[in-house]
Amino acid sequence: MNNNYKANFRQVWKSMNLRLKIGLAIVLLFLILGFVVYLFSPGNVMGLSNFRKNLKPSWDHLFGTNKQGQDTFWLLISSIHMSMILGILVAFFATAIGVMMGLFAGFVGGAVDRVIMFVCDSIISIPSLPILILMGSVLKGRASIYIIALILILFNWPWPARQSRSMALTLRERDFINTAHFAGEGRFKIIAVEILPHVLSWSMANFVNTILVAIGAEASLAVLGLSSTTTPTLGNMIYWARQYQAIMLKQWLWIGSPVVATALLFIGLFLTYTGYNDYTAAKRGR
Amino acid sequence: MKLWKFILTRVGLWALTILVGVTIVFFIQRMLPSDPIETMIGKIVTMGSTLTPDAVQAIRESLMKQYGLSGSMLEQYVATLGRMLTLDFGPSMSSYPTAVSQLIGQALPYTVGLLLITTLISWIVGNAIGLLAGFKKNAWYSKFLETVSMCIYPIPYFIMALVIMILFAYINRWFPLIPSMPKFSFTFDWVKGVVYNSFMPALSLMLVGTGWWIISMKSLSSGVAEEDFVNYGRLKGLSEATIGYRYVFRNSILSQVTALALQIGGLFSGSLMCEIIFDYPGVGQLISTAIYNADYNLLIGLITISIIAVATATLIIDLIYPFLDPRIRYK
Numbered sequence: 001m002n003n004n005y006k007a008n009f010r011q012v013w014k015s016m017n018l019r020l021k022i023g024l025a026i027v028l029l030f031l032i033l034g035f036v037v038y039l040f041s042p043g044n045v046m047g048l049s050n051f052r053k054n055l056k057p058s059w060d061h062l063f064g065t066n067k068q069g070q071d072t073f074w075l076l077i078s079s080i081h082m083s084m085i086l087g088i089l090v091a092f093f094a095t096a097i098g099v100m101m102g103l104f105a106g107f108v109g110g111a112v113d114r115v116i117m118f119v120c121d122s123i124i125s126i127p128s129l130p131i132l133i134l135m136g137s138v139l140k141g142r143a144s145i146y147i148i149a150l151i152l153i154l155f156n157w158p159w160p161a162r163q164s165r166s167m168a169l170t171l172r173e174r175d176f177i178n179t180a181h182f183a184g185e186g187r188f189k190i191i192a193v194e195i196l197p198h199v200l201s202w203s204m205a206n207f208v209n210t211i212l213v214a215i216g217a218e219a220s221l222a223v224l225g226l227s228s229t230t231t232p233t234l235g236n237m238i239y240w241a242r243q244y245q246a247i248m249l250k251q252w253l254w255i256g257s258p259v260v261a262t263a264l265l266f267i268g269l270f271l272t273y274t275g276y277n278d279y280t281a282a283k284r285g286r
Numbered sequence: 287m288k289l290w291k292f293i294l295t296r297v298g299l300w301a302l303t304i305l306v307g308v309t310i311v312f313f314i315q316r317m318l319p320s321d322p323i324e325t326m327i328g329k330i331v332t333m334g335s336t337l338t339p340d341a342v343q344a345i346r347e348s349l350m351k352q353y354g355l356s357g358s359m360l361e362q363y364v365a366t367l368g369r370m371l372t373l374d375f376g377p378s379m380s381s382y383p384t385a386v387s388q389l390i391g392q393a394l395p396y397t398v399g400l401l402l403i404t405t406l407i408s409w410i411v412g413n414a415i416g417l418l419a420g421f422k423k424n425a426w427y428s429k430f431l432e433t434v435s436m437c438i439y440p441i442p443y444f445i446m447a448l449v450i451m452i453l454f455a456y457i458n459r460w461f462p463l464i465p466s467m468p469k470f471s472f473t474f475d476w477v478k479g480v481v482y483n484s485f486m487p488a489l490s491l492m493l494v495g496t497g498w499w500i501i502s503m504k505s506l507s508s509g510v511a512e513e514d515f516v517n518y519g520r521l522k523g524l525s526e527a528t529i530g531y532r533y534v535f536r537n538s539i540l541s542q543v544t545a546l547a548l549q550i551g552g553l554f555s556g557s558l559m560c561e562i563i564f565d566y567p568g569v570g571q572l573i574s575t576a577i578y579n580a581d582y583n584l585l586i587g588l589i590t591i592s593i594i595a596v597a598t599a600t601l602i603i604d605l606i607y608p609f610l611d612p613r614i615r616y617k
Contacts, residue, residue: 125551126303129559130558130588131307133585135314137576137580224577259445259448266440267436269440270439271436
């Protein structure tokens with residue numbers, strides 16, 4: 001039994017293209033940083049004047065301390081942790097809601113379909129950043145990070161909804177759906193049991209992409225100072241570094257580490273996304 | 287006549303998008319917990335002036351009228367729509383009494399110019415490189431270009447902006463940290479000044495933008511390059527250049543135009559972020575001022591203008607499409 005599993009894993013790893021491998025490796029690195037290394041972090045990372053300010057890197061403080069008196073390394077780890085949680089949370093709910101709404105709209109059709117599509121198109125065609133800025137500026141840093149997450153979910157469910165609706169439209173004409181219908185399966189059961197497995201692989205890819213979009217949107221708001229400024233996320237770390245003129249003071253670790261971390265995380269997520277798309281396309285024989 | 291139907295549908299969609307956008311902004315203003323008028327009154331009162339309750343009430347009423355908050359919800363909505371048609375957003379609270387439309391009018395040309403030029407250049411350059419990479423799929427530079435653009439594309443605009451700022455303004459000191467735009471005149475000096483000061487934001491926008499066009503054009507043109515009619519062209523004896531242009535390019539470019547229309551929203555958001563980071567005197571910097579000063583009139587005006595700008599850009603691109611793809615005219 002054990003040998004079977006090992007062979008399976010090696011087969012899967014071999015059949016993956018290089019892009020997917022590199023992407024997964026980077027994402028795994030960030031998962032380790034954000035969740036395993038995070039377990040060792042001392043509490044209250046955002047506390048001001050925890051330590052002496054502007055210390056050089058040393059064994060006590062791996063990346064030194066910044067102008068606010070925080071340990072830069074643990075601040076970075078906590079920011080990665082919070083950003084990833086936010087991204088995964090938003091992506092999970094947005095994809096789940098979007099796929100369900102899209103499948104429902106595509107399969108049921110008629111007026112329900114048109115209403116849902118109208119709502120989706122409105123949200124898609126309106127640029128989200130200005131509206132996010134408006135919401136953020138009224139809540140002005142007092143909003144908890146979870147309210148920001150809720151707003152991001154609201155803006156991100158239409159994309160998967162649109163795609164899964166077109167999938168549902170093509171799938172519902174297929175014979176096995178008609179067979180299930182005539183055999184007496186209820187509508188919801190058909191959606192869950194027959195259609196969902198087809199949509200699942202595409203949903204996985206979209207989930208990864210939505211993580212990217214969500215972290216990017218929160219970071220954009222945070223750099224403007226509109227996200228919850230007391231929560232450590234990558235964007236907020238950049239915000240505070242800019243507020244304290246870290247670039248001018250040549251505090252490269254403080255401003256540089258979140259910038260490099262964000263860029264690397266996004267590259268990893270994107271490589272996973274396109275690599276996974278290529279992988280499933282290859283499996284289908286294209 | 288099909289063409290007219292197409293145009294009318296698109297224009298109708300444009301108006302509807304703007305209407306929905308303005309409605310969303312309207313409701314967000316009204317439904318969020320903080321009340322801008324009380325905030326303003328709080329600021330005025332704490333500035334130390336002694337005001338009788340009657341005077342405070344008078345201030346409150348005049349502010350409500352200016353913000354358009356008097357009357358029932360329906361009256362406010364209709365009034366907001368009416369004012370928007372004349373692009374009247376009231377006076378700006380932070381630079382009282384300059385009208386918001388005047389402030390936006392000063393900043394908008396810089397943003398539009400930056401966006402237009404960077405989008406055009408990155409679209410053309412990206413598509414050209416992508417076409418080359420896709421057509422000659424097996425050459426070494428094809429894989430190399432694709433890998434490089436895969437690493438650049440996912441980086442958010444403002445991260446690229448920060449990297450460029452650190453590299454070119456701090457470490458190398460080639461470009462100014464804070465752009466100072468020369469006064470407008472139709473001379474070469476003015477153009478030189480603007481280009482020198484806008485180089486950094488333009489570069490960050492162009493780098494990330496080009497990445498996407500390279501990737502998508504490569505996959506599109508490599509798909510077209512495998513079609514039968516390309517093989518037929520080769521057998522007929524056409525040169526590679528003719529096949530590349532007439533067959534592969536003209537078919538791939540159609541999807542790219544549609545993709546451009548869809549990307550406009552993202553490009554606009556990206557340019558807002560870049561402007562804020564580089565202190566570029568455009569719409570983005572105005573937004574950050576409005577946020578900092580809690581200047582709601584300015585903010586609402588800017589957001590409405592953003593929605594209108596993005597919708598209009600999409601409309602223009604949608605209208606160009608039938609001229610590129612004759613099939614649409616007869617569908």
